[in-house]
Amino acid sequence: MKLTIALAQLSVAFAQPATNFARVAAAVETAALQGASVVVLPEMWNTGYALNQLATLADPAGQQTKQLLTTLARQHQLGIVGGSVATARHGEFFNTSYVVDDTGRVIGTYDKVHLFGLMKEDQYLSAGKTTNRFELQQVPSAGFICYDLRFPEWMRTLGTTGVDVMYFVAQWPATRIQQWRRLLQARAIENQCFVVGVNRVGDDPDNHYNGHSLVIDPLGEVIADAGEAEQVQIVTLDLAQLQTVRGPIPVFADRRPALYR
Numbered sequence: 316m317k318l319t320i321a322l323a324q325l326s327v328a329f330a331q332p333a334t335n336f337a338r339v340a341a342a343v344e345t346a347a348l349q350g351a352s353v354v355v356l357p358e359m360w361n362t363g364y365a366l367n368q369l370a371t372l373a374d375p376a377g378q379q380t381k382q383l384l385t386t387l388a389r390q391h392q393l394g395i396v397g398g399s400v401a402t403a404r405h406g407e408f409f410n411t412s413y414v415v416d417d418t419g420r421v422i423g424t425y426d427k428v429h430l431f432g433l434m435k436e437d438q439y440l441s442a443g444k445t446t447n448r449f450e451l452q453q454v455p456s457a458g459f460i461c462y463d464l465r466f467p468e469w470m471r472t473l474g475t476t477g478v479d480v481m482y483f484v485a486q487w488p489a490t491r492i493q494q495w496r497r498l499l500q501a502r503a504i505e506n507q508c509f510v511v512g513v514n515r516v517g518d519d520p521d522n523h524y525n526g527h528s529l530v531i532d533p534l535g536e537v538i539a540d541a542g543e544a545e546q547v548q549i550v551t552l553d554l555a556q557l558q559t560v561r562g563p564i565p566v567f568a569d570r571r572p573a574l575y576r
């Protein structure tokens with residue numbers, strides 16, 4: 316089975332949700348025209364890291380985001396790993412990812428679990444408590460947000476359930492882009508799955524973001540790198556490769572969980 320994915324490597328207009336909603340709609344349309352069956356967006360694409368303005372900018376219960384993503388998914392008949400957006404619920408703010416299938420049904424809702432202190436998330440956001448596993452285009456998948464990538468035990472929690480594609484959405488600054496690349500490769504190798512990482516481009520008041528959205532195969536090889544420009548890149552995954560990697564080195568069967576803490 317093949318899966319054609321669009322990496323929507325977008326710039327995010329700081330504290331300008333209306334501009335960003337229009338950008339996302341255009342990117343999904345481009346992805347559909349290029350034959351994608353899944354499109355992946357970056358992290359916090361509605362507001363950027365305008366964390367001290369969330370009281371006015373965050374999406375109440377994610378309603379506006381879900382309305383847009385479900386409409387686009389239905390209209391273009393593709394799945395959307397909706398990056399993440401700043402949401403407001405019951406007086407708290409979250410960094411929330413929605414996943415929508417090609418009929419326009421929300422099949423995943425995930426609040427970022429690991430808050431990134433260096434970008435002040437811990438001062439403004441509440442942390443999620445649940446995992447994010449979903450079947451998208453019949454493919455068992457899991458979704459994570461940016462800093463989550465540094466916690467391999469979090470990916471393992473889902474890897475042991477049988478996941479073929481792990482999606483990472485990010486606003487990962489250029490200063491640490493080599494770590495982004497290496498961590499994504501490590502997660503693919505250790506979980507013997509495809510890894511799709513979508514990062515933003517552009518600037519905010521504190522950071523420069525240089526993209527390098529990546530697709531990694533289960534051997535850890537980079538099969539697509541979107542470079543540093545704003546673009547929608549199309550990549551086709553050949554999921555048959557999973558069996559050829561997992562067969563000879565069955566790491567999940569060989570685990571010794573009784574010995575691990």
Ligand SMILES: NC(=O)CCC(=O)C(=O)O
Pocket residue numbers: 358431434460461462463465485486487488491
């Ligand atoms: N938005 C984030 O979680 C950034 C994570 C990051 O930059 C890192 O180095 O980790």
